[in-house]
Amino acid sequence: MDKSKIPQGRLISAPVLDRTAPPGARRAFLRGLAGASAALAGGAAAAGFTPGEPLPVPDSMKRLGKPVAAQPYSQPSPHEANVIRRQSPGLTRTNESSIAFTPLQNLFGIITPSGLHFERDHAGVPDLDPHQHLLALHGLVARAKRYTMEDILRMPSVSRVHFLECGANTGMEWGNAAVPTVQFTHGMLSCAEYTGVLLSTLLEDVGFDAKRARFLLAEGADGAALTRTIPLAMALDDAMIVYGQNGEMLRPENGYPLRLFVPGVQGVSSVKWLRRIEVGDQPWHTREETLHYSDLLPDGKSRQFTWIQEAKSVITSPSGGMTLLDKGGYYEITGLAWSGRGSIKRVDVSVDGGRSWKTATLQNPVMRKALTRFRFDWVWDGSPALLQSRCIDDTGYVQPSIKQLREVRGTRSIYHNNAVQTWQVTASGEVRNVQV
Amino acid sequence: MCRSSAWLAALLVFSSSSLAGTPWQSLGAPLTDREISSWDIDVRPDGQGLPPGKGSVEEGQAIYDAQCASCHGTFGESNDYIALTGGIGTLTTSSPQRTVASKLDYATTLWDYINRAMPFPHSKSLSVDEVYAVTAYVLNLGEILPMDATLDEKSLPLVEMPNRKGYTQAHGFMTADGKPDVQAKACMQDCAAEVTVTSELPAGFTEEMYGDIRTHFRALAGMTTLQATAAKPLAETVRKSPAELAATHGCLTCHGVDQAIVGPAFKAIAERYADTPDAEALLAAKVRAGGSGVWGSAMMPAQTGIPAADLAEVLAWLLAGAHTK
Numbered sequence: 001m002d003k004s005k006i007p008q009g010r011l012i013s014a015p016v017l018d019r020t021a022p023p024g025a026r027r028a029f030l031r032g033l034a035g036a037s038a039a040l041a042g043g044a045a046a047a048g049f050t051p052g053e054p055l056p057v058p059d060s061m062k063r064l065g066k067p068v069a070a071q072p073y074s075q076p077s078p079h080e081a082n083v084i085r086r087q088s089p090g091l092t093r094t095n096e097s098s099i100a101f102t103p104l105q106n107l108f109g110i111i112t113p114s115g116l117h118f119e120r121d122h123a124g125v126p127d128l129d130p131h132q133h134l135l136a137l138h139g140l141v142a143r144a145k146r147y148t149m150e151d152i153l154r155m156p157s158v159s160r161v162h163f164l165e166c167g168a169n170t171g172m173e174w175g176n177a178a179v180p181t182v183q184f185t186h187g188m189l190s191c192a193e194y195t196g197v198l199l200s201t202l203l204e205d206v207g208f209d210a211k212r213a214r215f216l217l218a219e220g221a222d223g224a225a226l227t228r229t230i231p232l233a234m235a236l237d238d239a240m241i242v243y244g245q246n247g248e249m250l251r252p253e254n255g256y257p258l259r260l261f262v263p264g265v266q267g268v269s270s271v272k273w274l275r276r277i278e279v280g281d282q283p284w285h286t287r288e289e290t291l292h293y294s295d296l297l298p299d300g301k302s303r304q305f306t307w308i309q310e311a312k313s314v315i316t317s318p319s320g321g322m323t324l325l326d327k328g329g330y331y332e333i334t335g336l337a338w339s340g341r342g343s344i345k346r347v348d349v350s351v352d353g354g355r356s357w358k359t360a361t362l363q364n365p366v367m368r369k370a371l372t373r374f375r376f377d378w379v380w381d382g383s384p385a386l387l388q389s390r391c392i393d394d395t396g397y398v399q400p401s402i403k404q405l406r407e408v409r410g411t412r413s414i415y416h417n418n419a420v421q422t423w424q425v426t427a428s429g430e431v432r433n434v435q436v
Numbered sequence: 437m438c439r440s441s442a443w444l445a446a447l448l449v450f451s452s453s454s455l456a457g458t459p460w461q462s463l464g465a466p467l468t469d470r471e472i473s474s475w476d477i478d479v480r481p482d483g484q485g486l487p488p489g490k491g492s493v494e495e496g497q498a499i500y501d502a503q504c505a506s507c508h509g510t511f512g513e514s515n516d517y518i519a520l521t522g523g524i525g526t527l528t529t530s531s532p533q534r535t536v537a538s539k540l541d542y543a544t545t546l547w548d549y550i551n552r553a554m555p556f557p558h559s560k561s562l563s564v565d566e567v568y569a570v571t572a573y574v575l576n577l578g579e580i581l582p583m584d585a586t587l588d589e590k591s592l593p594l595v596e597m598p599n600r601k602g603y604t605q606a607h608g609f610m611t612a613d614g615k616p617d618v619q620a621k622a623c624m625q626d627c628a629a630e631v632t633v634t635s636e637l638p639a640g641f642t643e644e645m646y647g648d649i650r651t652h653f654r655a656l657a658g659m660t661t662l663q664a665t666a667a668k669p670l671a672e673t674v675r676k677s678p679a680e681l682a683a684t685h686g687c688l689t690c691h692g693v694d695q696a697i698v699g700p701a702f703k704a705i706a707e708r709y710a711d712t713p714d715a716e717a718l719l720a721a722k723v724r725a726g727g728s729g730v731w732g733s734a735m736m737p738a739q740t741g742i743p744a745a746d747l748a749e750v751l752a753w754l755l756a757g758a759h760t761k
Contacts, residue, residue, distance in 0.1 A: 063741065067683050082651055089645045093517055094556075106654045123553060136467055136475055144467035151463040176635040180642040180649055205458050217478055223559045225552040227478060231610065264612060276475055285481050285542050287549040291518075291534065294603065300528035302539070302602055306609035310616060321642075321649040341612045348622065353631035357624045386631060390622065395613070398620040408617050412532050416609070424633065435635035 082106070085116055088172070088184045096124035097224075099166070100253075101187030104316045104336070109363075110161070110371040112190035114246050119253045120166055120188065122288075123223030126273055130249075130257040133221070135241070139279035142207030149257050152197060152243065159195040159244070160263070161370045163338045165309050167266030167293055170417040173402070177433045182319040185421060185433060189336075191371035194261050195244030199235045203279070208232075213279045217286075218260045221275040228269045229283040229305070230262060238263050238369075241274060264340030264369040265307045266415070268293055298410035309340035311399050312418035313347055313374070313391035324429035328382040333360070337372045339393035344372040346392045351378060353386030353422060353436045354401070360389070385425040386436060402435055479548040483593035486547070490588035491569025493576040499566055500573045503555045512536075512577040517556075521578045524598050537578030541603055543595035547571045568592070678753030679760050685742045687750065693758050700731040702758035709755060716751045723747060 049055050076083065085100035092098040100119040102112055112118075119125075130149045138144035166188035172178040179185055199216075216235050220226040230239065242261040243249060250256040255272030262269045268288055283289070283305065294302040315335035318324060324331060333351075337344045343366055348357040363373040374389065391399045402419035424434040479485040501510070512520030512535075523533025532538075536546055551567045553559050562570065568587045575581040575595060587595075608614030642649055682688050682702075690698040691705075709715040722730075726738035739747075753759075 064684055064686050080654065082654055086652070097556075103652065105652065123556070123559065136472070138467055138472050138476070144472060145464040146467045146471065147464040154463055155460050177637055180637060180646055181652055183652060201458075201460075205461060205464065219478065223553065225477070225559070227548075227552070233611070278476065278478065280480075282480060282482070284478055284548075285545050286478075287545055287553075290541055290545050290603070291536065291539055296527060296532055296534070297604075298528070300532075300602065301604045302527075303607045303609065304603040304605055306607060308609045308612060308614065310609075321652060346622075348624070353628070355626070355628050355631055357622075357627070386633075390620075392622055397616055398622045400618040400620040404618050404620055412530070424636070432636060434633045436631050436633055 083116070085119060086183060088179060091172075097122050099188060101183045102190050104182045104187050104189065104314070105319050105321070107316070110191050110336070110365075110373050111246065112192055114192065114248065114251050114254070117190040117192065117245070117251065117254055118164075118166065118188045120267065121222070121253065121272075122226050125253045126222045127252065128221060128257055128273055133257050133275070135258060135274060136276045137202060137206050137279075138276075139217075140209035140213045140281065141203075141279050142209070143205075145206050147202075149243070152241065152258065155197045156201055157195055158198055158240065159193055160238075160240070161191065161193045161365075161367050162261065162263045163189065163191040163309075163369060163371045164261075164267050164270060165189045165312075165338070165340075167268060167306070167309070167415040170312075170419070170421075171414045173419070173435070174406075174413065174417055175411040177435050180433055181321040182314060182316050182421075185320070186314045188267070189338075189371075191338075192245045193247070194240060194242045195247075196240040196242035196258075196261065199239040199241060199260075199277075200237075202241065202277075203235060206279075208279050212281045214281050215279075215283050217276075217278040217280060217284050218269070218271040218274060219276040219278075220255075220271045221273040226268075226271055226288060227284065227286040228271055228288055229286065230260070230269060231305075231307070232279075234262055234265065234307070242270075262307075264309060266293065266309055269307060293415060295409065295413040295415045297413060303413075306416055309338075310416065310418045311337070311339035311341065311344070311391050311393040311397050313337035313344075313389040313399055314421045315349070315387050315389050315423060318387065318425065318431045319423050320431055320433040322431045324380060324425060324431070327427075327429060328380055331378050331380055333376040333378045333387060333389075335374055335389050337374055337389070337391035338370065339391070339395075339397070340369060341397065342394040343368045343370075344391055345394050345396075347372075347374040348390045348392075349374075349376040349378075350388040350390070351385045354388055354390075354420070357390065380425070382427065384427050386434070387423040387425060387431075388420050390420050477548075477552055479544045479551070481542040481544050481593065483544060483589060486544070486589040486592060487564050488589050489564035489568050490586055491565045491567070491572055492586040493569075493572045493581060493583055495566075496569035496571070496573025496576075499562070499570050503562075504570065504574075507556060512574060520574050524578075527599070527602065535578070536574060537580060537598065539599050539602065540597050541600050543571065543575060543580075543592055543597055546574060547592055550574075678750050679758075681746045682750050682754075685739070685746060685750070690736070693760060696731075698734050699736055702754045706755055706757050715755055716748065719751050719755075720747055723751075 083103050083106040085102060087098055087100055098121065102116050102118040133149050135147045135152065169188035170185055173185055213232050215232060216230040218228055218230055239260065239262045242259050243257055245251065245254060250259060255274065258274045260271045260274050289305060294304045295306050296302050313335060315333055317334050318331060333349055337347045344362065347360045347362065349360045350357045360374040360376040363375060366372045399418060399420055405417065405419050422434050422436050424432045426432065476485065507517045508514050508520050513522055519533060519535045521535055521537050523535040523538035526533045526538060540546060547567060550570055555561065571592065572581055572585055572587040576583060576585060580595065580597065608616050676684065691700065691702055693702045695701050696704065709719065712718065723739045726736045728735045
């Protein structure tokens with residue numbers, strides 16, 4: 001489309017604050033800014049200049065900046081202080097068995113910065129020494145073995161980009177709209193480049209019993225010694241033991257120094273702080289696959305071993321909590337799509353609550369069991385709108401509506417809510433979480 | 437998938453022989469039975485993994501009251517954390533209570549979880565017999581075992597849980613090619629006659645629960661009114677050390693602390709002016725004016741841009757010996 005003919009949606013720029021000014025002067029500047037920005041268009045006052053007058057030469061051009069490696073390990077600009085993981089108020093009783101959500105509303109592309117990767121712990125984050133850490137592999141194998149981290153780092157490695165989504169992501173939304181932003185509706189979701197050793201490589205090394213082996217038990221070295229049953233077919237397909245995330249070692253909260261990673265499967269299976277794998281012929285029915293992480297249906301039965309994360313998408317901008325500052329004008333609709341069964345083939349976007357749909361552009365790369373970024377040009381006419389995205393994966397599966405999911409599963413199953421998300425844009429430009 | 441199937445077939449062939457080796461076979465070490473038994477704590481529904489031991493409901497009550505009741509409630513009823521009792525028969529209702537008594541299908545899972553993860557702040561602090569005893573007491577609170585019951589490795593797998601048949605594996609979530617339970621269609625036009633909002637957050641809910649939600653967005657590019665009304669000053673920068681100030685103002689481009697570069701080393705300057713009265717004022721004037729000849733022919737440009745306070749701090753540090761630690 002010809003964007004030159006479209007009024008541009010206004011995004012107010014951040015004010016340029018003189019950090020060397022005394023605090024009183026800074027407050028006066030802010031007071032002036034608050035008054036002026038309402039009157040002046042284009043955020044010029046906020047950016048500290050008057051249109052038509054000579055542009056000020058910033059102080060940064062008149063002095064030396066900080067020396068190289070002022071921070072040996074860099075931190076984000078202090079202006080990015082709002083871009084952080086958050087807990088959802090009232091969701092959990094303790095900070096050790098809890099969840100921190102990824103701020104999807106603020107992220108670009110498909111890779112989640114390691115410091116913003118969502119975090120779900122069951123008994124806090126252990127501080128593990130890689131020199132002491134051992135992985136034991138035993139059970140129905142010819143040669144039970146233990147490996148040090150040095151052993152594992154020397155084995156043949158692979159690097160792959162995959163999403164990781166908690167099975168309970170969007171779980172608060174089964175019955176009704178419950179949380180205000182995409183951080184809380186969908187933020188138990190991240191995507192990274194993971195480096196490690198294929199589990200099949202290790203299973204081959206110990207000579208697993210191909211006649212009897214059907215399942216594996218993975219166990220963490222945390223206070224909960226978290227355990228999950230993994231089917232052998234997934235272990236031999238694309239499961240990995242992972243030590244690298246986005247080019248560096250795993251962060252402690254994501255399993256340092258070693259975690260299991262089962263692509264496309266609910267996050268709890270990717271056991272962090274991995275210390276032991278046992279090969280067996282039956283599932284273990286651990287607490288995290290019976291009492292929890294099982295999906296209660298209206299007839300009182302619970303679906304057990306609901307491993308796969310089905311295709312799902314969500315618009316991350318505009319999304320709940322934002323305000324469209326200009327009534328009318330161009331806004332890019334962008335979001336994420338993913339499927340635990342394969343890759344994303346298509347994403348459609350609706351701005352009228354699902355009455356009509358148009359196909360969005362997929363940003364390369366589009367990878368199996370990884371987040372895919374989509375974009376859609378939208379010229380808002382200033383009237384109320386209902387924004388939705390709907391994805392289709394390479395099995396032909398179409399992301400369902402919440403109504404369709406409820407017809408089959410009711411509202412009490414907690415896990416695997418992959419419904420189409422609706423963001424309502426009001427006439428005043430406020431964006432809200434609603435269901436239709 | 438084709439590639440991984442071939443890989444799987446190849447693996448099956450190789451793995452059927454315990455003699456098959458990998459090029460990385462020398463990595464890792466054999467795990468002895470004694471090592472395995474020290475780590476292998478998992479328990480299966482058929483009882484595999486249960487260590488010999490026993491504990492009674494009565495013994496369990498004393499341990500439970502001391503170590504478990506503060507979170508789970510005296511009768512296991514507290515929903516603040518995880519309720520252990522009650523809720524039997526509620527799973528078909530609109531308010532299902534997922535408790536140990538109402539939802540668990542095997543008592544072995546209860547034993548396994550107490551043994552590996554409880555009591556919450558001090559996991560793995562109970563002895564084997566204590567785990568049997570607490571398991572027995574929790575099952576008694578749930579009206580599954582009588583008061584006089586004792587559990588051991590033989591009897592625990594035989595306990596019949598009320599929800600024993602409450603699970604199904606008849607669904608499409610166990611394999612990547614499983615059949616989905618919902619078949620949606622990708623309609624493109626005239627997909628609905630009318631669309632109504634059926635659910636939204638109550639007025640004031642977000643503010644009460646989450647505070648000012650605008651602070652959850654990047655002020656710069658977010659479609660938010662945040663910085664126009666509520667820009668917050670960033671935390672004050674940490675005061676730099678004299679050495680950092682010297683770097684910031686470019687002094688260290690020409691002067692090393694220990695060694696001369698274009699100009700003399702800071703420590704050499706400190707030595708030369710050690711006994712000079714008013715050395716700081718003298719050097720400040722030299723820095724401001726620039727010049728050459730004292731240390732050689734290289735010209736020091738006039739340094740007019742350094743704030744007086746910073747210059748004083750750098751010179752005081754320099755004359756005190758330019759110590760970096």
